[in-house]
Amino acid sequence: MPQTHRADQQSAFDVATAVDRGEGGVLTAVLDPGWGVGGGVLNGGYLLAVAARAAVLDSPHPHPVALSANYLRAPVAGPAQLTVTPGPAGRTLASAAIVLADGGGPAVTVQATTATLGAEPADVAVPVPAATPVEQCPSIAEHAHLAPAGVSVPGLSERVETRIDPLTAGWALGRPGGEPVIRAWMRFADGRQPDPLALVTFADALPPTSWALGRFGWAPTVQLQVLVRAVPAPGWCLVEARAGEIAGGWLDEDYRIWDSTGRLVAQSRQLARAPR
Amino acid sequence: MPQTHRADQQSAFDVATAVDRGEGGVLTAVLDPGWGVGGGVLNGGYLLAVAARAAVLDSPHPHPVALSANYLRAPVAGPAQLTVTPGPAGRTLASAAIVLADGGGPAVTVQATTATLGAEPADVAVPVPAATPVEQCPSIAEHAHLAPAGVSVPGLSERVETRIDPLTAGWALGRPGGEPVIRAWMRFADGRQPDPLALVTFADALPPTSWALGRFGWAPTVQLQVLVRAVPAPGWCLVEARAGEIAGGWLDEDYRIWDSTGRLVAQSRQLARAPR
Numbered sequence: 001m002p003q004t005h006r007a008d009q010q011s012a013f014d015v016a017t018a019v020d021r022g023e024g025g026v027l028t029a030v031l032d033p034g035w036g037v038g039g040g041v042l043n044g045g046y047l048l049a050v051a052a053r054a055a056v057l058d059s060p061h062p063h064p065v066a067l068s069a070n071y072l073r074a075p076v077a078g079p080a081q082l083t084v085t086p087g088p089a090g091r092t093l094a095s096a097a098i099v100l101a102d103g104g105g106p107a108v109t110v111q112a113t114t115a116t117l118g119a120e121p122a123d124v125a126v127p128v129p130a131a132t133p134v135e136q137c138p139s140i141a142e143h144a145h146l147a148p149a150g151v152s153v154p155g156l157s158e159r160v161e162t163r164i165d166p167l168t169a170g171w172a173l174g175r176p177g178g179e180p181v182i183r184a185w186m187r188f189a190d191g192r193q194p195d196p197l198a199l200v201t202f203a204d205a206l207p208p209t210s211w212a213l214g215r216f217g218w219a220p221t222v223q224l225q226v227l228v229r230a231v232p233a234p235g236w237c238l239v240e241a242r243a244g245e246i247a248g249g250w251l252d253e254d255y256r257i258w259d260s261t262g263r264l265v266a267q268s269r270q271l272a273r274a275p276r
Numbered sequence: 277m278p279q280t281h282r283a284d285q286q287s288a289f290d291v292a293t294a295v296d297r298g299e300g301g302v303l304t305a306v307l308d309p310g311w312g313v314g315g316g317v318l319n320g321g322y323l324l325a326v327a328a329r330a331a332v333l334d335s336p337h338p339h340p341v342a343l344s345a346n347y348l349r350a351p352v353a354g355p356a357q358l359t360v361t362p363g364p365a366g367r368t369l370a371s372a373a374i375v376l377a378d379g380g381g382p383a384v385t386v387q388a389t390t391a392t393l394g395a396e397p398a399d400v401a402v403p404v405p406a407a408t409p410v411e412q413c414p415s416i417a418e419h420a421h422l423a424p425a426g427v428s429v430p431g432l433s434e435r436v437e438t439r440i441d442p443l444t445a446g447w448a449l450g451r452p453g454g455e456p457v458i459r460a461w462m463r464f465a466d467g468r469q470p471d472p473l474a475l476v477t478f479a480d481a482l483p484p485t486s487w488a489l490g491r492f493g494w495a496p497t498v499q500l501q502v503l504v505r506a507v508p509a510p511g512w513c514l515v516e517a518r519a520g521e522i523a524g525g526w527l528d529e530d531y532r533i534w535d536s537t538g539r540l541v542a543q544s545r546q547l548a549r550a551p552r
Contacts, residue, residue, distance in 0.1 A: 068344035
């Protein structure tokens with residue numbers, strides 16, 4: 001059962017993505033090893049949420065709407081520094097460039113557009129796919145014993161409760177499928193409700209879709225773009241990741257995220273190195 | 277008929293996207309008003325190709341594979357300056373940040389990953405859609421008289437021969453459809469063959485997909501990501517653009533581009549402001 005997140009205590013996500021302004025205006029964060037994907041590597045969506053928090057700090061707008069990140073190298077957990085270079089800011093949107101660096105230098109560079117999102121109904125909508133009801137979807141963290149050989153459940157899946165749709169979970173049971181698609185329900189394990197920053201993390205929080213084909217290698221992200229389209233309603237988000245082309249050692253992955261009302265609230269696309 | 281592009285003369289595209297190194301290593305380009313979309317506004321894909329040329333100039337790798345651009349404001353045609361900040365470079369890929377500025381300051385900021393692409397067959401492929409054969413598709417430039425009221429054929433369509441699939445051209449004939457999809461065959465009008473740089477321009481060269489719904493306003497791009505997946509074969513490219521969600525004044529657009537062999541060679545996604 002998820003712990004209850006009380007309004008008077010900060011959620012694990014808010015603590016792990018906190019950005020503080022120190023002496024001389026320097027922005028710092030403490031990268032939390034709990035948001036890793038294994039092998040000491042922090043999740044790309046987690047790192048992007050830290051950068052997004054820095055982006056909105058001095059923006060006239062509260063929400064990240066378009067983020068694109070280049071992952072230069074994997075930063076280590078611990079103290080990190082953020083440098084924000086503001087671009088033009090207007091009534092509709094504002095731009096900024098963010099560099100996240102650890103002791104070894106720049107690790108992630110981000111271009112951010114911030115704006116003020118609502119939850120208006122869509123003129124043209126992306127329909128929510130037919131998914132297995134959440135009660136019938138096994139949690140990754142609770143089914144660690146089912147993980148394929150060589151795969152361990154990462155810290156990320158302890159913090160983001162991830163309930164995989166059995167229709168896309170054959171790979172976890174020794175029956176990889178023909179389609180590079182993984183779908184899951186997601187929410188924070190401590191009960192914190194989703195918001196645009198949470199969606200930035202959810203948009204890279206599934207196992208690589210190449211796993212659905214039985215290729216269990218790591219698929220390091222090269223570039224990730226996240227678009228946040230609306231403020232999500234409270235409750236579970238449905239997250240679907242799909243690879244398009246796998247070729248020449250490269251893999252593209254699309255995520256689409258719907259909130260509990262069935263509204264598309266975020267999309268992402270990444271280029272990654274393809275596992276062998 | 278397209279003019280013949282002879283090997284001993286530079287193509288219009290290569291001239292218009294040329295980047296020169298001047299005194300003190302300063303990179304300059306001359307933005308060509310011929311690559312506009314109307315109203316003095318230059319095409320976003322054209323501007324991105326200029327930045328991509330700067331990105332590969334000092335990279336150990338010849339091809340742009342992942343580009344993301346923030347369009348801060350529309351630069352004017354004429355002299356422009358490019359600033360390239362190189363990131364890590366390795367055997368597989370290299371990173372760089374590029375700022376394209378005109379006399380008014382920074383206009384487009386770009387994050388680039390460069391690599392060395394091949395044309396290996398895909399392990400998992402994105403099948404080419406069923407499109408009307410190119411001979412049966414009307415050229416935008418040759419059918420200017422059919423343009424909807426208030427819409428004029430832009431310079432871009434004179435340089436990139438664009439033959440719209442009649443199945444997605446109802447909007448041009450007063451019969452807007454229900455689906456925000458536009459598909460066309462593309463090649464350079466002067467016969468220059470496609471390459472990864474050309475794909476960067478093709479990936480933003482169609483009218484806004486909201487036009488397919490009969491909304492003929494301008495849809496300014498906020499952020500554009502282009503992924504180049506393989507070196508294209510000579511001949512026509514098939515380019516399909518599709519909007520996902522139109523909501524709250526925002527619009528996302530996905531492009532997919534296949535070469536003449538039916539191989540997916542590029543993808544793009546952009547967030548734009550939606551026309552009313």
